[in-house]
Amino acid sequence: MSLTDLGAEVVKLLPPEAAHKATVRALKAGLGVPLREPEHDPALAVTLPKSGLKLSSPVGLAAGFDKNCEVPAAMAKFGFGFVECGTVTPRPQPGNPKPRLFRLTEDKAVINRMGFNNYGLDYFVRRLKAYRGAVPIGANVGANKDSTDRIADYVTGVEAVAPHADYVTINISSPNTPGLRGLQDRSSLEALLSACGKADRAGKPVFLKVAPDLDETAIADIVSVVKKEGAWLAGLIVSNTTLSRPETLQSGHKSEAGGLSGAPLFDLSTDVLKQFAGALDGAFDLIGAGGIASGADAYAKIRAGAQAVQLYSAMAFEGPGLVQRIHHELLHCLHADGCGYISDMVGADL
Template sequence: MSLTDLGVAAVKMLPPEAAHTTTIRLLKARLGVPLNPPTSHPVLAVKLPKSGLALSGPVGLAAGFDKNCDVPTAMSKYGFGFIECGTVTPRPQCGNPKPRLFRLSEDRAVINRMGFNNAGLDNFVSNLKAYAGSVPLGANVGANKDSDNRIADYVTGMEAVASHADYITINISSPNTPGLRGLQDKASLEALLTACGAASRDDKPVFLKVAPDLDAEAIRDICQVVRGPGAWLSGLIVSNTTLARPDTLKSADRDQAGGLSGAPLMGPSTEVLAAFARELKGEFDLIGAGGISNGADAYRKIRAGAHAVQFYSAMVYEGPGLAERINAELVRLLQADGFMSLAEAVGKDL
């Protein structure tokens, strides 16, 4: 029996942040966590070219769900090929004032302005050490809101998690920490990646997570930096939440401040992913995130250049059992197009 069976609908009756907190508590108590291993799909196994990460499947859990690395072992039972926890900052911080999380049910979307609320690196690393799952575990690191030196915060985070995570993500794309996305500007990004590169370990894959709100010039600038001072990176995660508000949004909370995720982000984030894929020409691993809610969405990102994908917001509506359903749908889509492996489909729509 899964957490979905135990009552995703009941949890959704709670206010959004209370529902999330309750879900984490249930998972920590191992309530509803599947007893049987997830279904194996050999056709979905993939090895990311530059990082060398070997995944049993391309569908990962995005950062944001498990900020403090409380339940990665439990989540590894739901069919995810990899798990990413965080974002963690060096010092604990409460995040932004509540309410700061909103369901846009009519739009199958979420708006959040959480603000990197987390219990800090010491707690996070302790939980990392306790991980007992069988899929790769990533650590997503960020900077404290009141930091005097945000670049130093990223270096501190990387150094703390490197011995215990299978990969690291440098998150400079959250819209909810004032000024953070400024690190995507060319000069700032060069300084950040130079400092982080000096602190990185050669055997530890490191990804850069970028925003979807990038124009063609910004994408070219980021790619130039990634090929230069950031050449040591394994790849990029494209993308985080968006500040855009499509005219199609129907929910009453559509104008709340914060980052929009979920179904409305699928199209824009995939376009940005494809732009990075065309520019980088396979030189770096790409992980596609943003708006995935079914196998067709995941497949579209893979064909747009993603070697693997991540989701989180869709679980608000579908529960954690969605990962296995996406895997099964991906298998059917690959077979229908005559692909013998997932790697054959990467970038086919470019």
């Protein structure tokens, strides 16, 4: 066991939110951080066709870990091919009352109802400007809970972060801000995409992050609006956390309110990803998220239509060494299929 993974085991003894804060503080101090980004096998390199993002690895860090853009360069050194920070809102906000983060250890899952707790755009943008990492950085923007005009909040966010990020994510799928997911409805989404398209004056790739709790009609509506009003979008991130609770959950925390992530989300999010991939037919980039804890999981997302993937929750159980393990397992999957490059397997199961 490496010192980094040993530290992760020690941190797990703390309550979940305290453990997260301790981890970020340690990373800011340089504790346990590798000296440099690792070199990746060229077989894992991908270029997302519409956004043009060039990634040395398809495995990225999902939003939620580094809400305030404090440690993106440190996380890049663990092997991520790209890092996404946020969600950030225009004004600082404390988020929902504690406790609001729960480990479901028996289920390899997490439930959170954090509520977009963050230091606000001013702090976030200062940190974003200071980023000097070697991998692309994304900025995930949201709306304040008490906002009277949430679309205006997204416009403000996009305008502020786009000049300094490699890509921007519009997060309308968190279940922890009341009413936020309503922006996925047809009329609201049309208005949102129209406004944000005008706000991206820097011309950076913009992704829309959607929920996994979508039926076929909702998916068809989103696809229709994206093709009509969001032709300027680079793509979609599929998906956020789920409000559903599979009957297989064993943890005593399984009834806590909030979004469920981790292993139980994998099948649901991968199915929704595959539906979006089939409906969009390569017209937009797709990033798969939800339940990834192994190279086989990442490989399944890619075969389902994702050009790249993101993870976060699994690190709470596996430690940051998980990223390099996934790389090794991805290469094994490629060799087993007699394929030379991961990009050749995008959508293989469609």
